Amino acid sequence: MIKDINQDARALDTICVNESQLEHKWWHNLKYLVVGVLFGIVFVKAEIISWFRIQEMFRLESFHMYGVIGSAVMVGLISVFLIKKFDVKTIYGEKIVFHPKEFNKGNIYGGLIFGLGWAITGACPGPLFAQIGSGATVIIVTLLSAIAGTWTYGYFRDKLPH
């Protein structure tokens, strides 16, 4: 099976297959930094990056995290529906495109493995960055270890069931 590596690698990922065709100067990326900052502040203020809140979620002791994820999905669903219905364009006038994810067994095995790690660290990848920013410097090691985990997946990818 010979496929364009770039295409193949992207198909298994959340990275933007629908990346902009326009060439932008690097400082256009600063807008993502700003969105990230606002996002990080919400993470801290709603205690989403808290290990305790994640424990409460998995121990069914609090509705908080279910409310956060549930209402985020609701807002996301409605937004995507509106974007499709009114054919909303990007600020550069491009059409917004959605690419379907293809199912593979990694969604199950990888999902379970990530779940195990999530309950230990109390953080998914996004919160790891915010936890370090919030002053928990030892989480740098967790982040480096997560990068090592991603690398290890890349190394053994061909041998893993998909």
Add this chain to the structure above:
Amino acid sequence: MLETIRQPWPWYIAGPLIGLTVPILLIIGNKAFGISSSLRHICAACIPANLPFFKYEWKKEIWNLFFVAGIFLGGFLGVQLFSNPLPMDIAPSLATYLGQFGITDYMGLVPSELFNWSALFTLKGFFMIVVGGFLVGFGTRYAGGCTSGHAIMGLSTLQWPSLVATCCFMAGGFLMTHLLLPYILKF
């Protein structure tokens, strides 16, 4: 006003704000919301090691690294500007449970009794900090996304593989919390 911001924000404020990230990223640049990919781009940029999985034009995805740098800064600013001076208000049953393992300090978002530099060199700390992180990085990439890419972006666009992945995230989390973590915390 500042007093209100300093309080922990309720889910019905935070959840919709997080959900808005989906249309914002789409509208400002046709980007699909996802965070775990940043770990892959870091590998591709720093340690590709000639592996096909890391041979792609990561520079095209550099927006994602700006985004996570922003999350890091947001974490910093959130604590510096509007930090909550009180300990976290945690469920009494969680307090009782953690008390058995000597965890009684709820001051920070990250429990300092578990996650600190000297703990790193104990068996428990190594497991919590290093092994936990490894599982997060390996698992999210194997699953093709994390809570943001699958649970939020994937479900928002009605992708059934994302629903499967999200259910598995939760299943793995319940398994760890109820079956394994009590043994790890005992160390």
